[in-house]
Amino acid sequence: MSKEEIQKASDVHILDYLNSKGESVMKQGKYYRHADHDSLIINENGKWYWNSRSEGGHGSISFARSFYDLSFQDAVRDVNGLSIVRDYTRDVNKEEAKVFQYPSQYEVATQKNIRQYLVNERMIDKRLVDSLIKNDFVVEDKLKNCVFKWKNSEGEIIGADRQGTVKMDTKRGYFKQILANSKEDGGFRVDVGTPNKIALFESPIDAISYYELKKPENIRLQSMSGLKDQTATTAIKELIRECHQRDQSLEIVILAVDNDQAGKTFTERWRDLLKNTEHHKPELKDWNLDLQKRKKEKVMKKEREIEMER
CATH class of the missing domain: 3.40.1360 (Dna Topoisomerase Vi A Subunit; Chain: A, domain 2)
Incomplete structure:
Protein backbone atom coordinates (compact mmCIF):
# COMPACT_ATOMS: atom_id res chain seq x y z
CA MET A 1 0.00 0.00 0.00
CA SER A 2 1.80 3.13 -1.24
CA LYS A 3 1.57 6.60 0.28
CA GLU A 4 0.04 7.81 -3.00
CA GLU A 5 -2.79 5.27 -2.78
CA ILE A 6 -3.51 6.23 0.82
CA GLN A 7 -3.45 9.94 0.00
CA LYS A 8 -5.78 9.42 -2.99
CA ALA A 9 -8.35 7.68 -0.77
CA SER A 10 -7.92 10.30 1.97
CA ASP A 11 -8.77 13.06 -0.51
CA VAL A 12 -12.19 11.55 -1.27
CA HIS A 13 -14.86 13.36 0.75
CA ILE A 14 -16.86 10.95 2.89
CA LEU A 15 -20.15 12.20 1.40
CA ASP A 16 -18.87 11.54 -2.13
CA TYR A 17 -17.81 8.06 -1.02
CA LEU A 18 -21.23 7.34 0.52
CA ASN A 19 -23.07 8.51 -2.59
CA SER A 20 -20.84 6.50 -4.90
CA LYS A 21 -21.52 3.41 -2.78
CA GLY A 22 -25.25 3.95 -3.13
CA GLU A 23 -25.79 4.91 0.51
CA SER A 24 -28.53 7.52 0.92
CA VAL A 25 -27.99 10.49 3.24
CA MET A 26 -30.35 13.29 4.23
CA LYS A 27 -29.23 16.85 4.91
CA GLN A 28 -30.26 18.31 8.27
CA GLY A 29 -28.78 21.74 8.84
CA LYS A 30 -25.00 21.50 8.83
CA TYR A 31 -25.13 17.73 9.20
CA TYR A 32 -26.12 14.70 7.16
CA ARG A 33 -27.94 11.66 8.52
CA HIS A 34 -27.80 8.17 7.01
CA ALA A 35 -31.24 7.22 5.65
CA ASP A 36 -31.15 3.67 7.08
CA HIS A 37 -29.22 4.38 10.29
CA ASP A 38 -30.58 7.59 11.77
CA SER A 39 -28.03 7.65 14.59
CA LEU A 40 -25.20 7.86 12.02
CA ILE A 41 -24.30 11.55 11.58
CA ILE A 42 -21.84 13.00 9.05
CA ASN A 43 -20.49 16.54 9.31
CA GLU A 44 -19.72 18.66 6.24
CA ASN A 45 -16.09 18.79 7.40
CA GLY A 46 -15.75 15.01 6.92
CA LYS A 47 -16.14 13.92 10.53
CA TRP A 48 -18.71 11.21 11.32
CA TYR A 49 -20.15 9.69 14.46
CA TRP A 50 -22.39 6.64 14.90
CA ASN A 51 -24.23 7.31 18.15
CA SER A 52 -25.78 3.87 18.60
CA ARG A 53 -22.34 2.28 18.34
CA SER A 54 -20.34 5.03 20.05
CA GLU A 55 -17.95 5.03 17.07
CA GLY A 56 -16.60 7.92 15.09
CA GLY A 57 -13.81 9.13 12.88
CA HIS A 58 -12.86 11.34 9.96
CA GLY A 59 -12.96 10.66 6.25
CA SER A 60 -13.80 7.84 3.90
CA ILE A 61 -11.16 5.34 5.04
CA SER A 62 -12.18 5.26 8.70
CA PHE A 63 -15.85 5.14 7.70
CA ALA A 64 -15.30 2.23 5.30
CA ARG A 65 -13.44 0.30 7.99
CA SER A 66 -16.28 0.71 10.48
CA PHE A 67 -19.37 0.57 8.27
CA TYR A 68 -18.25 -2.23 5.95
CA ASP A 69 -15.94 -3.98 8.45
CA LEU A 70 -12.86 -3.68 6.22
CA SER A 71 -9.18 -3.74 7.03
CA PHE A 72 -7.23 -0.52 6.47
CA GLN A 73 -5.78 -1.80 3.18
CA ASP A 74 -9.15 -3.05 1.90
CA ALA A 75 -10.79 0.22 2.88
CA VAL A 76 -8.25 2.19 0.83
CA ARG A 77 -8.75 -0.17 -2.12
CA ASP A 78 -12.53 0.13 -1.85
CA VAL A 79 -12.46 3.93 -1.88
CA ASN A 80 -9.98 4.07 -4.77
CA GLY A 81 -11.83 1.39 -6.73
CA LEU A 82 -15.00 3.45 -7.12
CA SER A 83 -15.95 5.87 -9.85
CA ILE A 84 -16.34 8.75 -7.42
CA VAL A 85 -18.97 11.32 -8.29
CA ARG A 86 -17.63 14.49 -6.69
CA ASP A 87 -20.87 16.18 -5.78
CA TYR A 88 -19.39 17.39 -2.48
CA THR A 89 -16.17 19.34 -2.14
CA ARG A 90 -13.88 20.61 0.59
CA ASP A 91 -15.60 24.02 0.37
CA VAL A 92 -19.12 22.73 1.06
CA ASN A 93 -19.53 25.54 3.59
CA LYS A 94 -19.44 28.16 0.85
CA GLU A 95 -22.92 29.53 0.22
CA GLU A 96 -22.77 29.07 -3.56
CA ALA A 97 -22.06 25.36 -3.09
CA LYS A 98 -25.43 24.97 -1.39
CA VAL A 99 -27.49 26.20 -4.35
CA PHE A 100 -28.97 23.28 -6.28
CA GLN A 101 -27.89 23.10 -9.88
CA TYR A 102 -29.27 20.23 -11.90
CA PRO A 103 -26.37 18.52 -13.76
CA SER A 104 -28.01 18.33 -17.19
CA GLN A 105 -24.62 17.58 -18.73
CA TYR A 106 -24.86 14.04 -17.33
CA GLU A 107 -28.09 13.25 -19.20
CA VAL A 108 -27.99 10.98 -22.26
CA ALA A 109 -30.41 10.70 -25.16
CA THR A 110 -30.99 6.96 -24.76
CA GLN A 111 -33.51 5.45 -22.35
CA LYS A 112 -32.48 1.84 -22.95
CA ASN A 113 -31.26 1.05 -19.44
CA ILE A 114 -33.98 2.85 -17.50
CA ARG A 115 -36.70 1.29 -19.68
CA GLN A 116 -35.25 -2.16 -19.10
CA TYR A 117 -35.06 -1.56 -15.36
CA LEU A 118 -38.47 0.05 -14.85
CA VAL A 119 -40.46 -2.14 -17.26
CA ASN A 120 -38.72 -5.52 -17.01
CA GLU A 121 -37.37 -5.55 -13.45
CA ARG A 122 -39.84 -3.29 -11.65
CA MET A 123 -42.73 -4.40 -13.91
CA ILE A 124 -44.14 -0.90 -14.37
CA ASP A 125 -46.43 -0.53 -17.38
CA LYS A 126 -44.49 0.52 -20.49
CA ARG A 127 -47.07 3.21 -21.34
CA LEU A 128 -46.65 4.78 -17.91
CA VAL A 129 -42.85 4.77 -18.23
CA ASP A 130 -43.14 6.29 -21.72
CA SER A 131 -45.34 9.08 -20.34
CA LEU A 132 -42.91 9.89 -17.52
CA ILE A 133 -40.01 10.05 -19.99
CA LYS A 134 -41.99 12.12 -22.51
CA ASN A 135 -42.93 14.67 -19.82
CA ASP A 136 -39.31 14.91 -18.59
CA PHE A 137 -39.94 13.45 -15.15
CA VAL A 138 -37.50 10.58 -15.71
CA VAL A 139 -34.21 10.55 -17.65
CA GLU A 140 -31.11 8.37 -17.98
CA ASP A 141 -27.62 9.60 -17.09
CA LYS A 142 -24.15 8.62 -18.29
CA LEU A 143 -23.77 6.04 -15.51
CA LYS A 144 -26.98 4.24 -16.58
CA ASN A 145 -28.88 5.60 -13.58
CA CYS A 146 -32.57 6.40 -13.63
CA VAL A 147 -32.94 10.04 -12.59
CA PHE A 148 -36.28 11.12 -11.09
CA LYS A 149 -36.53 14.91 -11.32
CA TRP A 150 -38.12 16.91 -8.50
CA LYS A 151 -40.16 19.74 -9.98
CA ASN A 152 -42.03 22.51 -8.21
CA SER A 153 -45.34 24.06 -9.31
CA GLU A 154 -43.50 26.32 -11.76
CA GLY A 155 -41.79 23.34 -13.40
CA GLU A 156 -38.35 24.21 -12.02
CA ILE A 157 -36.06 21.32 -11.12
CA ILE A 158 -35.33 21.61 -7.38
CA GLY A 159 -33.66 18.23 -6.81
CA ALA A 160 -33.53 14.64 -7.99
CA ASP A 161 -33.23 10.98 -6.99
CA ARG A 162 -30.73 8.75 -8.76
CA GLN A 163 -31.67 5.08 -8.91
CA GLY A 164 -29.14 2.62 -10.27
CA THR A 165 -30.23 0.15 -12.93
CA VAL A 166 -27.23 -2.18 -12.55
CA LYS A 167 -26.81 -4.50 -9.57
CA MET A 168 -24.08 -3.55 -7.10
CA ASP A 169 -22.35 -5.63 -4.47
CA THR A 170 -23.73 -3.58 -1.57
CA LYS A 171 -26.35 -4.02 1.15
CA ARG A 172 -28.85 -2.05 -0.93
CA GLY A 173 -28.22 -3.99 -4.13
CA TYR A 174 -28.64 -0.91 -6.31
CA PHE A 175 -27.10 2.54 -6.29
CA LYS A 176 -29.38 5.14 -4.67
CA GLN A 177 -28.67 8.82 -4.22
CA ILE A 178 -30.33 12.16 -3.62
CA LEU A 179 -28.44 14.76 -5.65
CA ALA A 180 -26.34 17.15 -3.60
CA ASN A 181 -28.12 20.34 -2.49
CA SER A 182 -31.56 19.08 -3.52
CA LYS A 183 -34.29 21.10 -1.79
Whole structure:
Protein backbone atom coordinates (compact mmCIF):
# COMPACT_ATOMS: atom_id res chain seq x y z
CA MET A 1 0.00 0.00 0.00
CA SER A 2 1.80 3.13 -1.24
CA LYS A 3 1.57 6.60 0.28
CA GLU A 4 0.04 7.81 -3.00
CA GLU A 5 -2.79 5.27 -2.78
CA ILE A 6 -3.51 6.23 0.82
CA GLN A 7 -3.45 9.94 0.00
CA LYS A 8 -5.78 9.42 -2.99
CA ALA A 9 -8.35 7.68 -0.77
CA SER A 10 -7.92 10.30 1.97
CA ASP A 11 -8.77 13.06 -0.51
CA VAL A 12 -12.19 11.55 -1.27
CA HIS A 13 -14.86 13.36 0.75
CA ILE A 14 -16.86 10.95 2.89
CA LEU A 15 -20.15 12.20 1.40
CA ASP A 16 -18.87 11.54 -2.13
CA TYR A 17 -17.81 8.06 -1.02
CA LEU A 18 -21.23 7.34 0.52
CA ASN A 19 -23.07 8.51 -2.59
CA SER A 20 -20.84 6.50 -4.90
CA LYS A 21 -21.52 3.41 -2.78
CA GLY A 22 -25.25 3.95 -3.13
CA GLU A 23 -25.79 4.91 0.51
CA SER A 24 -28.53 7.52 0.92
CA VAL A 25 -27.99 10.49 3.24
CA MET A 26 -30.35 13.29 4.23
CA LYS A 27 -29.23 16.85 4.91
CA GLN A 28 -30.26 18.31 8.27
CA GLY A 29 -28.78 21.74 8.84
CA LYS A 30 -25.00 21.50 8.83
CA TYR A 31 -25.13 17.73 9.20
CA TYR A 32 -26.12 14.70 7.16
CA ARG A 33 -27.94 11.66 8.52
CA HIS A 34 -27.80 8.17 7.01
CA ALA A 35 -31.24 7.22 5.65
CA ASP A 36 -31.15 3.67 7.08
CA HIS A 37 -29.22 4.38 10.29
CA ASP A 38 -30.58 7.59 11.77
CA SER A 39 -28.03 7.65 14.59
CA LEU A 40 -25.20 7.86 12.02
CA ILE A 41 -24.30 11.55 11.58
CA ILE A 42 -21.84 13.00 9.05
CA ASN A 43 -20.49 16.54 9.31
CA GLU A 44 -19.72 18.66 6.24
CA ASN A 45 -16.09 18.79 7.40
CA GLY A 46 -15.75 15.01 6.92
CA LYS A 47 -16.14 13.92 10.53
CA TRP A 48 -18.71 11.21 11.32
CA TYR A 49 -20.15 9.69 14.46
CA TRP A 50 -22.39 6.64 14.90
CA ASN A 51 -24.23 7.31 18.15
CA SER A 52 -25.78 3.87 18.60
CA ARG A 53 -22.34 2.28 18.34
CA SER A 54 -20.34 5.03 20.05
CA GLU A 55 -17.95 5.03 17.07
CA GLY A 56 -16.60 7.92 15.09
CA GLY A 57 -13.81 9.13 12.88
CA HIS A 58 -12.86 11.34 9.96
CA GLY A 59 -12.96 10.66 6.25
CA SER A 60 -13.80 7.84 3.90
CA ILE A 61 -11.16 5.34 5.04
CA SER A 62 -12.18 5.26 8.70
CA PHE A 63 -15.85 5.14 7.70
CA ALA A 64 -15.30 2.23 5.30
CA ARG A 65 -13.44 0.30 7.99
CA SER A 66 -16.28 0.71 10.48
CA PHE A 67 -19.37 0.57 8.27
CA TYR A 68 -18.25 -2.23 5.95
CA ASP A 69 -15.94 -3.98 8.45
CA LEU A 70 -12.86 -3.68 6.22
CA SER A 71 -9.18 -3.74 7.03
CA PHE A 72 -7.23 -0.52 6.47
CA GLN A 73 -5.78 -1.80 3.18
CA ASP A 74 -9.15 -3.05 1.90
CA ALA A 75 -10.79 0.22 2.88
CA VAL A 76 -8.25 2.19 0.83
CA ARG A 77 -8.75 -0.17 -2.12
CA ASP A 78 -12.53 0.13 -1.85
CA VAL A 79 -12.46 3.93 -1.88
CA ASN A 80 -9.98 4.07 -4.77
CA GLY A 81 -11.83 1.39 -6.73
CA LEU A 82 -15.00 3.45 -7.12
CA SER A 83 -15.95 5.87 -9.85
CA ILE A 84 -16.34 8.75 -7.42
CA VAL A 85 -18.97 11.32 -8.29
CA ARG A 86 -17.63 14.49 -6.69
CA ASP A 87 -20.87 16.18 -5.78
CA TYR A 88 -19.39 17.39 -2.48
CA THR A 89 -16.17 19.34 -2.14
CA ARG A 90 -13.88 20.61 0.59
CA ASP A 91 -15.60 24.02 0.37
CA VAL A 92 -19.12 22.73 1.06
CA ASN A 93 -19.53 25.54 3.59
CA LYS A 94 -19.44 28.16 0.85
CA GLU A 95 -22.92 29.53 0.22
CA GLU A 96 -22.77 29.07 -3.56
CA ALA A 97 -22.06 25.36 -3.09
CA LYS A 98 -25.43 24.97 -1.39
CA VAL A 99 -27.49 26.20 -4.35
CA PHE A 100 -28.97 23.28 -6.28
CA GLN A 101 -27.89 23.10 -9.88
CA TYR A 102 -29.27 20.23 -11.90
CA PRO A 103 -26.37 18.52 -13.76
CA SER A 104 -28.01 18.33 -17.19
CA GLN A 105 -24.62 17.58 -18.73
CA TYR A 106 -24.86 14.04 -17.33
CA GLU A 107 -28.09 13.25 -19.20
CA VAL A 108 -27.99 10.98 -22.26
CA ALA A 109 -30.41 10.70 -25.16
CA THR A 110 -30.99 6.96 -24.76
CA GLN A 111 -33.51 5.45 -22.35
CA LYS A 112 -32.48 1.84 -22.95
CA ASN A 113 -31.26 1.05 -19.44
CA ILE A 114 -33.98 2.85 -17.50
CA ARG A 115 -36.70 1.29 -19.68
CA GLN A 116 -35.25 -2.16 -19.10
CA TYR A 117 -35.06 -1.56 -15.36
CA LEU A 118 -38.47 0.05 -14.85
CA VAL A 119 -40.46 -2.14 -17.26
CA ASN A 120 -38.72 -5.52 -17.01
CA GLU A 121 -37.37 -5.55 -13.45
CA ARG A 122 -39.84 -3.29 -11.65
CA MET A 123 -42.73 -4.40 -13.91
CA ILE A 124 -44.14 -0.90 -14.37
CA ASP A 125 -46.43 -0.53 -17.38
CA LYS A 126 -44.49 0.52 -20.49
CA ARG A 127 -47.07 3.21 -21.34
CA LEU A 128 -46.65 4.78 -17.91
CA VAL A 129 -42.85 4.77 -18.23
CA ASP A 130 -43.14 6.29 -21.72
CA SER A 131 -45.34 9.08 -20.34
CA LEU A 132 -42.91 9.89 -17.52
CA ILE A 133 -40.01 10.05 -19.99
CA LYS A 134 -41.99 12.12 -22.51
CA ASN A 135 -42.93 14.67 -19.82
CA ASP A 136 -39.31 14.91 -18.59
CA PHE A 137 -39.94 13.45 -15.15
CA VAL A 138 -37.50 10.58 -15.71
CA VAL A 139 -34.21 10.55 -17.65
CA GLU A 140 -31.11 8.37 -17.98
CA ASP A 141 -27.62 9.60 -17.09
CA LYS A 142 -24.15 8.62 -18.29
CA LEU A 143 -23.77 6.04 -15.51
CA LYS A 144 -26.98 4.24 -16.58
CA ASN A 145 -28.88 5.60 -13.58
CA CYS A 146 -32.57 6.40 -13.63
CA VAL A 147 -32.94 10.04 -12.59
CA PHE A 148 -36.28 11.12 -11.09
CA LYS A 149 -36.53 14.91 -11.32
CA TRP A 150 -38.12 16.91 -8.50
CA LYS A 151 -40.16 19.74 -9.98
CA ASN A 152 -42.03 22.51 -8.21
CA SER A 153 -45.34 24.06 -9.31
CA GLU A 154 -43.50 26.32 -11.76
CA GLY A 155 -41.79 23.34 -13.40
CA GLU A 156 -38.35 24.21 -12.02
CA ILE A 157 -36.06 21.32 -11.12
CA ILE A 158 -35.33 21.61 -7.38
CA GLY A 159 -33.66 18.23 -6.81
CA ALA A 160 -33.53 14.64 -7.99
CA ASP A 161 -33.23 10.98 -6.99
CA ARG A 162 -30.73 8.75 -8.76
CA GLN A 163 -31.67 5.08 -8.91
CA GLY A 164 -29.14 2.62 -10.27
CA THR A 165 -30.23 0.15 -12.93
CA VAL A 166 -27.23 -2.18 -12.55
CA LYS A 167 -26.81 -4.50 -9.57
CA MET A 168 -24.08 -3.55 -7.10
CA ASP A 169 -22.35 -5.63 -4.47
CA THR A 170 -23.73 -3.58 -1.57
CA LYS A 171 -26.35 -4.02 1.15
CA ARG A 172 -28.85 -2.05 -0.93
CA GLY A 173 -28.22 -3.99 -4.13
CA TYR A 174 -28.64 -0.91 -6.31
CA PHE A 175 -27.10 2.54 -6.29
CA LYS A 176 -29.38 5.14 -4.67
CA GLN A 177 -28.67 8.82 -4.22
CA ILE A 178 -30.33 12.16 -3.62
CA LEU A 179 -28.44 14.76 -5.65
CA ALA A 180 -26.34 17.15 -3.60
CA ASN A 181 -28.12 20.34 -2.49
CA SER A 182 -31.56 19.08 -3.52
CA LYS A 183 -34.29 21.10 -1.79
CA GLU A 184 -34.47 19.75 1.76
CA ASP A 185 -38.26 19.65 1.86
CA GLY A 186 -38.68 18.67 -1.80
CA GLY A 187 -39.25 15.37 -3.53
CA PHE A 188 -40.38 13.69 -6.73
CA ARG A 189 -44.02 14.40 -7.45
CA VAL A 190 -46.53 13.84 -10.22
CA ASP A 191 -49.96 15.44 -10.54
CA VAL A 192 -52.87 13.43 -11.92
CA GLY A 193 -55.69 15.66 -13.15
CA THR A 194 -56.36 18.68 -10.91
CA PRO A 195 -55.19 17.54 -7.47
CA ASN A 196 -57.44 17.95 -4.44
CA LYS A 197 -55.87 14.94 -2.70
CA ILE A 198 -52.28 14.04 -1.88
CA ALA A 199 -50.65 10.65 -1.29
CA LEU A 200 -47.27 10.34 0.45
CA PHE A 201 -44.72 7.65 -0.47
CA GLU A 202 -41.17 6.70 0.45
CA SER A 203 -39.82 6.57 -3.12
CA PRO A 204 -40.66 7.61 -6.69
CA ILE A 205 -41.05 3.97 -7.77
CA ASP A 206 -43.58 3.35 -4.98
CA ALA A 207 -45.58 6.40 -6.10
CA ILE A 208 -45.61 5.20 -9.73
CA SER A 209 -46.50 1.63 -8.71
CA TYR A 210 -49.37 2.85 -6.53
CA TYR A 211 -50.77 4.82 -9.45
CA GLU A 212 -50.73 1.76 -11.71
CA LEU A 213 -52.39 -0.37 -9.04
CA LYS A 214 -55.07 2.11 -7.93
CA LYS A 215 -55.55 4.46 -10.92
CA PRO A 216 -56.53 7.41 -8.64
CA GLU A 217 -57.88 10.67 -10.10
CA ASN A 218 -57.20 14.31 -9.22
CA ILE A 219 -54.32 13.50 -6.90
CA ARG A 220 -50.73 14.56 -6.22
CA LEU A 221 -48.38 11.61 -5.83
CA GLN A 222 -45.57 12.84 -3.56
CA SER A 223 -42.38 10.94 -2.78
CA MET A 224 -40.50 11.97 0.34
CA SER A 225 -37.38 9.96 -0.56
CA GLY A 226 -37.63 8.38 2.88
CA LEU A 227 -39.86 9.32 5.80
CA LYS A 228 -39.32 13.07 5.98
CA ASP A 229 -41.77 15.11 8.04
CA GLN A 230 -40.42 18.30 6.52
CA THR A 231 -41.25 17.16 2.98
CA ALA A 232 -44.71 15.95 4.04
CA THR A 233 -45.46 19.28 5.77
CA THR A 234 -44.36 21.42 2.82
CA ALA A 235 -46.15 19.26 0.25
CA ILE A 236 -49.46 19.38 2.17
CA LYS A 237 -49.22 23.15 2.74
CA GLU A 238 -48.44 23.78 -0.94
CA LEU A 239 -51.43 21.77 -2.14
CA ILE A 240 -53.74 23.45 0.39
CA ARG A 241 -52.64 26.83 -0.99
CA GLU A 242 -53.16 25.72 -4.60
CA CYS A 243 -56.61 24.33 -3.76
CA HIS A 244 -57.60 27.64 -2.11
CA GLN A 245 -56.54 29.50 -5.26
CA ARG A 246 -59.06 27.33 -7.16
CA ASP A 247 -61.76 27.85 -4.50
CA GLN A 248 -61.38 24.23 -3.46
CA SER A 249 -60.24 22.50 -0.30
CA LEU A 250 -57.85 19.65 0.24
CA GLU A 251 -60.07 16.57 0.58
CA ILE A 252 -57.73 13.96 2.00
CA VAL A 253 -54.11 13.14 2.84
CA ILE A 254 -53.33 9.52 1.99
CA LEU A 255 -50.51 7.94 4.00
CA ALA A 256 -49.14 5.25 1.69
CA VAL A 257 -45.68 4.50 3.07
CA ASP A 258 -44.01 1.09 3.47
CA ASN A 259 -45.60 -1.73 5.41
CA ASP A 260 -42.92 -1.96 8.10
CA GLN A 261 -42.32 -0.61 11.60
CA ALA A 262 -40.86 2.70 10.41
CA GLY A 263 -43.83 3.22 8.11
CA LYS A 264 -46.25 2.32 10.90
CA THR A 265 -44.65 4.86 13.26
CA PHE A 266 -44.77 7.58 10.59
CA THR A 267 -48.42 6.83 9.79
CA GLU A 268 -49.51 6.85 13.43
CA ARG A 269 -47.75 10.16 14.04
CA TRP A 270 -49.42 11.86 11.06
CA ARG A 271 -52.87 10.41 11.80
CA ASP A 272 -52.60 12.07 15.21
CA LEU A 273 -51.64 15.39 13.58
CA LEU A 274 -54.30 15.49 10.85
CA LYS A 275 -57.99 14.69 10.83
CA ASN A 276 -58.54 14.13 7.10
CA THR A 277 -56.24 11.16 6.53
CA GLU A 278 -56.55 7.70 5.05
CA HIS A 279 -54.07 4.88 5.50
CA HIS A 280 -53.40 2.89 2.34
CA LYS A 281 -51.09 0.04 3.26
CA PRO A 282 -49.40 -2.25 0.73
CA GLU A 283 -50.00 -5.95 1.17
CA LEU A 284 -46.26 -6.69 1.01
CA LYS A 285 -43.50 -4.32 2.14
CA ASP A 286 -44.04 -1.69 -0.55
CA TRP A 287 -46.25 -0.85 -3.54
CA ASN A 288 -43.80 -2.03 -6.16
CA LEU A 289 -43.64 -5.50 -4.59
CA ASP A 290 -47.46 -5.53 -4.67
CA LEU A 291 -47.38 -4.55 -8.35
CA GLN A 292 -44.84 -7.24 -9.20
CA LYS A 293 -46.93 -9.83 -7.35
CA ARG A 294 -50.06 -8.88 -9.29
CA LYS A 295 -48.24 -9.02 -12.64
CA LYS A 296 -46.69 -12.43 -11.85
CA GLU A 297 -50.06 -13.82 -10.76
CA LYS A 298 -51.61 -12.69 -14.05
CA VAL A 299 -48.85 -14.40 -16.02
CA MET A 300 -49.27 -17.62 -14.03
CA LYS A 301 -53.07 -17.52 -14.50
CA LYS A 302 -52.68 -17.08 -18.24
CA GLU A 303 -50.18 -19.94 -18.42
CA ARG A 304 -52.62 -22.20 -16.55
CA GLU A 305 -55.44 -21.28 -18.92
CA ILE A 306 -53.27 -22.05 -21.95
CA GLU A 307 -52.24 -25.36 -20.39
CA MET A 308 -55.90 -26.30 -19.77
CA GLU A 309 -56.84 -25.52 -23.37
CA ARG A 310 -54.24 -27.98 -24.53
